[in-house]
Amino acid sequence: MLVTVSTESATPPYEQIRVQVRDAVASGALAPGAKLPPVRRLAEDLGLAVNTVARAYRELEADGVVETRGRNGTVVSPHGDATERAAQQAATAYVETVRRLGVADDHARALIDAALRT
Amino acid sequence: MTAGTHIIDRGGTSTTVVEIPSEVFFTGMLVALAAGGVAVLTFLALTFVRTWRPATRERLVNRHALRANLVVPEELRPALEHQLAMRVRGGVLGGLVGLTSVLMLVRPWEFPPPSLGLATGPLSFGLAFLGTQVGAIVGGMLARRSMPSRAVVARVTPISLADLVAPAERRMAAVAACVAVALPALLLVVLSLPLADAPESLALSAAPLAFLGLAAGALYLTLPAIADRLARRRALLGDAAALAWSDALTAQSLRDLHWAIAYVGGVAGLSALMVIGTAVPDDSAVASTIWINVSAYASFVLLLVTVALVLVRSPERHVQRTLWPEFAIHPQ
Numbered sequence: 001m002l003v004t005v006s007t008e009s010a011t012p013p014y015e016q017i018r019v020q021v022r023d024a025v026a027s028g029a030l031a032p033g034a035k036l037p038p039v040r041r042l043a044e045d046l047g048l049a050v051n052t053v054a055r056a057y058r059e060l061e062a063d064g065v066v067e068t069r070g071r072n073g074t075v076v077s078p079h080g081d082a083t084e085r086a087a088q089q090a091a092t093a094y095v096e097t098v099r100r101l102g103v104a105d106d107h108a109r110a111l112i113d114a115a116l117r118t
Numbered sequence: 119m120t121a122g123t124h125i126i127d128r129g130g131t132s133t134t135v136v137e138i139p140s141e142v143f144f145t146g147m148l149v150a151l152a153a154g155g156v157a158v159l160t161f162l163a164l165t166f167v168r169t170w171r172p173a174t175r176e177r178l179v180n181r182h183a184l185r186a187n188l189v190v191p192e193e194l195r196p197a198l199e200h201q202l203a204m205r206v207r208g209g210v211l212g213g214l215v216g217l218t219s220v221l222m223l224v225r226p227w228e229f230p231p232p233s234l235g236l237a238t239g240p241l242s243f244g245l246a247f248l249g250t251q252v253g254a255i256v257g258g259m260l261a262r263r264s265m266p267s268r269a270v271v272a273r274v275t276p277i278s279l280a281d282l283v284a285p286a287e288r289r290m291a292a293v294a295a296c297v298a299v300a301l302p303a304l305l306l307v308v309l310s311l312p313l314a315d316a317p318e319s320l321a322l323s324a325a326p327l328a329f330l331g332l333a334a335g336a337l338y339l340t341l342p343a344i345a346d347r348l349a350r351r352r353a354l355l356g357d358a359a360a361l362a363w364s365d366a367l368t369a370q371s372l373r374d375l376h377w378a379i380a381y382v383g384g385v386a387g388l389s390a391l392m393v394i395g396t397a398v399p400d401d402s403a404v405a406s407t408i409w410i411n412v413s414a415y416a417s418f419v420l421l422l423v424t425v426a427l428v429l430v431r432s433p434e435r436h437v438q439r440t441l442w443p444e445f446a447i448h449p450q
């Protein structure tokens with residue numbers, strides 16, 4: 001998996017890194033447990049300051065996408081993408097709610113579609 | 119010793135045999151060796167100096183590009199030229215160190231010179247080649263450059279030896295490493311048997327061949343770690359094309375190490391196989407001769423077949439085929 005940082009983009013470099021790693025975890029390109037390169041090496045390869053890459057890793061860790069294990073480096077969270085997990089929990093809660101209310105499945109889906117369109 | 123000894127054969131014919139004094143013969147050998155050494159040094163010096171010439175640098179890049187089947191974007195060319203030139207310079211200097219160590223090993227100025235028997239050739243080649251390779255790798259490390267680009271690319275997941283070196287070359291080195299370890303060990307066992315009767319000059323080869331074999335085997339086992347280290351230390355920083363070329367240069371170094379293992383290990387192993395045939399008792403001289411001849415011819419044929427089978431698969435394009443198909447000069 002490659003990460004690309006555009007020098008002409010308005011998006012800060014750390015955000016570009018964060019989004020690409022998050023998307024790679026979500027798509028399965030980065031498997032749970034996969035080890036990310038050390039901050040210093042990734043910063044050197046990308047020509048960025050160490051703090052920039054460190055910030056990307058911190059934000060990924062705050063989102064639960066990766067875990068820092070001290071001297072063992074940073075790895076993709078073994079529990080998968082936290083964003084995906086949170087979305088799955090919200091979907092499960094919604095399904096439990098609409099079924100308790102007696103709402104038909106087709107109507108429940110239509111309500112979601114309407115909410116997504118807003 | 120005097121010159122001009124007359125010999126009269128059974129037919130009554132008189133023949134003059136010129137006897138060359140030993141001192142003259144070996145002095146002549148040393149002079150020839152020195153002349154050869156000067157020629158080699160001159161060639162190396164010229165190669166070193168030419169790396170500063172623009173035309174030479176351009177040819178270097180073009181040759182590598184065609185071999186690896188990778189395009190060279192114009193913005194990458196200066197950094198790539200510098201990288202390749204530094205590798206050549208490092209290789210020349212490393213080769214000089216290797217040749218010096220070979221001279222220290224064989225010491226041709228001594229009489230009689232120390233003998234390592236059949237191990238002399240592969241050991242000398244191994245030392246010289248290792249010096250060249252280490253020098254090229256160090257030269258490349260000193261030449262790391264960033265190329266100007268709108269986007270910078272880095273690899274997050276590591277690549278392995280299998281991504282960089284073609285399966286045919288990896289198998290070739292694996293077989294050679296096994297042969298290199300097994301056959302010299304078998305030779306040592308055979309020579310230790312009570313009935314073994316190898317000529318002393320060949321029996322002396324056993325220990326050096328075993329050492330060479332073990333060295334080839336050990337180098338083979340460390341190849342994955344070497345690949346990891348070289349791949350992580352990128353030669354060229356920049357966009358995807360720079361990463362592709364970094365991979366190609368890493369792959370070239372690894373491929374050279376595979377071929378070195380194949381040559382040194384293969385020659386050590388097959389030489390041991392031939393010497394085994396000389397260890398038979400005197401009354402089996404015919405069997406010994408047959409063994410030596412068959413093993414020599416079989417080794418030569420095996421070498422040719424191996425080289426053909428490996429090269430026909432264009433292993434030098436493995437990185438482009440597996441990692442960077444989008445950068446092919448000639449799409450496959």
